[in-house]
Amino acid sequence: MRDDESVDCKIICHGREFDAHKFLLCSHSQVFKAMFKHDTIERQESKINITDTTAKAIEHMLHYLYSSKLSETFPYEDAADVIQLADKYDMEPLKILVQRRLADQLTVSNLCDIFHIAHLHNADQLMESCIPVAVINSTTLIESEEFKSLKKHYPD
Numbered sequence: 001m002r003d004d005e006s007v008d009c010k011i012i013c014h015g016r017e018f019d020a021h022k023f024l025l026c027s028h029s030q031v032f033k034a035m036f037k038h039d040t041i042e043r044q045e046s047k048i049n050i051t052d053t054t055a056k057a058i059e060h061m062l063h064y065l066y067s068s069k070l071s072e073t074f075p076y077e078d079a080a081d082v083i084q085l086a087d088k089y090d091m092e093p094l095k096i097l098v099q100r101r102l103a104d105q106l107t108v109s110n111l112c113d114i115f116h117i118a119h120l121h122n123a124d125q126l127m128e129s130c131i132p133v134a135v136i137n138s139t140t141l142i143e144s145e146e147f148k149s150l151k152k153h154y155p156d
Contacts, residue, residue, distance in 0.1 A: 009036075009046040011062075016055040022046070024065050029089045052088075057081035064094050074098075076105050080117045087121045096125065103129035108137040112146035 007019040025032040025048075035042040042048050050058060060082045063071055079102050086095035102114050103126055111133050118126035134141055141147050 009048065011048045011050060011058055013050045013053065013055045013058045016058075018055075018058055018062055020062060020065075028065055028094075029091050031089045050085075053081050053085050054078070057085050061085050061089075061091070061094065064091075064097065070097055070101055074101055076102070076110065080120075083117060083121045083123060095121070095123065099123050099126040099129075102126055106130065106133050108133060108140055108144075109146075111137070111141065112144070112150040116150060 007021060009020050009022050009025070011018040011020055022032075022036050026036055027033075032048070035048065037043070056078050060071065060074065060078055063069075079098055083095055083098050086092070086098065099118070102117070106114055106129060111130055114126065115130045115134075117123065118130065
């Protein structure tokens with residue numbers, strides 16, 4: 001689908017260039033739609049510079065946009081960046097998919113990290129998934145270093 005002849009824009013992230021189609025970006029994101037609708041540098045140059053995420057997150061986003069799914073090997077380590085990207089560009093279906101994937105990978109050892117991701121990006125579905133794991137493992141959780149660190153960020 002992303003052949004050279006029909007590509008009409010590029011996403012640039014930390015020196016890497018990704019080919020894309022405006023219609024696909026705009027159909028999944030009101031933010032991208034506004035960029036290409038109004039008189040913006042992105043519209044004039046057909047380029048979107050994204051510097052506040054990783055190139056890997058852009059790859060995951062584009063994989064989703066072109067296939068409507070996450071990669072089977074979508075790593076936990078990339079989830080925070082992809083949720084942030086989905087949140088920033090108003091791609092709720094992608095955000096929900098990542099939340100579900102993280103919920104499936106939820107353990108007591110990564111609970112605090114996942115809760116923090118959920119809280120930062122208003123990922124309510126993911127936050128709700130954290131509750132039963134936290135309740136069942138409350139004794140272990142309270143004694144963990146991760147929980148103590150999380151408590152510093154969220155004292156209430």
